[in-house]
Amino acid sequence: MLEKSSQPGELREMTKFGRSRRQVLVAGLVAATLSGLSVAAQAEADKVKVGVFPISSSLPYFVAIEKGYFKELNIEPETIRLMGGPPNVAGLMTNQIEVSAVLVTLEGLNADVKKPGVAMYVAMHSQTSVYKMEQFVVRTGLADKVKSLKDFKGLKLMTAPGPANLNTAKGILAKNGLKEGEYSIDQLDMGQHVNAMKAGTFDGGYTLEPSATMMEKMGIAKTVEAGVISKYVLGDEKADAFAAGCAFSSDFIAKRPDVAKRFAQGWAKAVDYIKKNPDDARKYLAKNTMTPDDLVDSVPMLGYEMVGNFTPAQLGYLQKFADFGTQIGVVPEKVDVKKFLKAY
Incomplete structure (x- = not known):
């Protein structure tokens, strides 16, 4: 009798065990699937080849990487260290890089004359007697x-x-x-x-x-x-001298518009962070540029701006600087700077 009466209990226990085991298996399969999706998502991050001149002008790029802004937008930058304007121009013209961070303005405009639209500026960096660079x-x-x-x-x-x-x-x-x-x-x-x-x-x-x-x-x-460009070229010590900036190649913009847009969004988020947290942003100069740790707090910051936020006065300063570039023979002919700005 005892043996007979124990069977329903055993069946119940076996049923519970089976159900529990199935739940564990299902949970494991779900976890494995989610893990696989996560790995796949990481593998599918959009890679962007970026030419980087490692000076303080490139700070937004380093902030966007360090703060995870590019990663949040599924962008994986491939940093290619390029010292100065000429190698960055060459990289854009031959499609070896898609983004230049940063590109000297007059050299970018010179390239635009030779190959229209090869350097499209999405952000530029102002320098004055306060925002020091050159x-x-x-x-x-x-x-x-x-x-x-x-x-x-x-x-x-x-x-x-x-x-x-x-x-x-x-x-x-x-x-x-x-x-x-x-x-x-x-x-x-x-x-x-x-x-x-x-x-x-x-x-x-x-x-x-x-x-x-x-x-x-x-x-x-x-x-x-x-602040010599502001004073002697633009005629006003407080004028924004946009001597360099972040430029995209036209091929990058045309062939991967969504990726280009997201890269610009990451850069814009970094610019906003720098403006709101300049002291904290400075620390990213130390390991990413030639700035020693003990000078991070004293290196001058620049006036970082997205070109979509330019005022009419700032556009005027940029055009005047471009005209100066023509006068000194760097930009072969007079250009309309608005043609080489890409607002996001």
Whole structure:
């Protein structure tokens, strides 16, 4: 009797065990499926080849990576380190890169004349006497003699590489009364600027950040004047000099419009973060650019803007700068800058 009466209980236990086992199996299958979908989603992230000039002007790119903004938008940037404008231009023209972060404006416009629309700017970076980037520096030993740009007469100077930087430096010196031949000036890779000044190879030059801040911190050079494009080219120290920015190739925009749009959204989110949290954003300069850890808090920031937010005045400044590029022979012909801006 006992044996007979125990069968329903055993059946109930077996049924419970079977149901529990099925639930475990189903849960496992669901988890495995979700895991597989997650892996697949990661594998399907849209890769974008990005040419990167590792200076403070490229900060939005590094912020977008470090804060996960590109990842959130299913973008996987492939960073290709390119020092200066010419290699970035070459990369865009040959489709070896789809995005340049960042591209010197006059060199981008020069490329646009040669191959219309090859460099479409989605964001640009303003520099003034406050938002410092390009600036003239002099060796500390000559600081007492060189008080202004006209005092560079007879000195041996260096400049950031590329025809835009070289000819802009010459153009600004000309506006200060110095003719070619009254000084010497040579292009030098940005990675060598600090050491060249430390060795006394040059008396001064036209350099970029963070090199200028590094030189001053080391006591080997002093800034003679910053915001020189705003003052001498645009005629107003407070004018936005958009000398560089983030540019997409036209092929990237045309062939992968959704990916291009999402990349721009990630960049815009980074720009917004920098504006709201400048002190925190600075820390991303340390490991991504040539900025030493102890200088992160003192390197000047730039006025980062998406071109879709430009005011009429800012468009006017950009056009005036482009016209200057034509005057100094960097941009072969007069261009309408609005044709090479892509707003998102």
